Amino acid sequence: MFARALVVLLVGASLAACRDAAVSRSLAPAAEPSFSNGNKTGQCFYELGLDGIQVDPGADGNATATAPNGNVVSRIAVKAGPTCAFTPETVTGIYTIGGEGAPCYVVSGIGSETVTVTRVGSGPVCKDISHIEFIAAPQPTTGSLQICAVLSGTLPPNLQLAPFRFEVAGVDVVVASGACSNPIELPSGAFVITESPSASAIGLWNAATMPEDRLIGFVATQSATVMVVAGSTTVATITSVFVPPDPGPDF
Secondary structure (H helix, E strand, O other), rough: OOHHHHHHHHHHHHHHHHHHHHHHHHHHHHHHOEEEEEEEOOOOHHHOOOEEEEEEEOOOHHHHHHOOOOEEEEEEEEEEEEEEEOOOOOOOOEEEEEEOEEEEEEEEEEEOOEEEEEEEEOOOOOOOOOOEEEEEEEEOOEEEEEEEEEEEOOOOOOOOOOOEEEEEEEEEEEOOOOOOOOOEEOOOOEEEEOOOEEEOOOEOOOEEOHHHHHHHEEEOOEEEEEEEOOEEEEEEEEEEEEOOOOOOOOO
C-alpha cells in the first residue's frame, strides 16, 4: 500500500514538473537582439529572422546608414513609436514611407553605399525616429534595361500594327506598341538599341530614358545609346512615327 502511494506521488510530481516546464517555455520572452560583427542588431528585422544593423538618429532627428566596404544598403526599417516600417525588398533609389495617407519618412539612396532617412511628416501619425535598421548586400555588378515602344500618329480604322522589333547586345526584343519588354539583365555600361525597319513606321523618331540622364546618344531613324547602371533599371522609351501607306497611282 505504501509503495503504491509512493508511485502515485512520484507520478503526480512528474506531471506537475512537465506542466510547469511547458508554462515556462510558453511564457519565456523572445531572445533579445544581440551584436553581429560588432554592430547592434535591431528588433525590426530580428522579427523577420534577419540581422538588421541598428543606427540611431542624429541631433536633427534623421538617420544615415552606411554599408561596410564593398556592400550596399539593400533595405531599411524605420522604428518610430511601437511600430516598424520597411522598404520593399526590390526597391532602389528613393522610397517614401507614409502613414494614413501622408508621407512620413523619405528614404534616399537604397541600393547604394549610403542611405539617409529623413522625417518629413509630423504629429502622432509620423512619430520621431527611434532608430533605423539596414540590411547590407554585396555590390551588384549588373543592371537591367527595359524597352518601351510608343507610336506617334493616328492609325487608320481596322489597321493592325505589327509589334516593334529591337536589337540590343545581340538580343532580339519584340515589343507591342504601347507596351514594355521584360527587364533585360546586362552588365554596367553603354548599349545601343537598334529598331528593325517597319513597313508602316519610321523607326526611332525619338528616344527618352528614365532616369533621364541614362540617354547617351540618339541618331534619328537609326539607333539610341543608353547607359545601364548596376543595381538599377534603365527604362528606354522608343517613339516611332506612323507613315500612311502609299495608295498608289490615281487612275
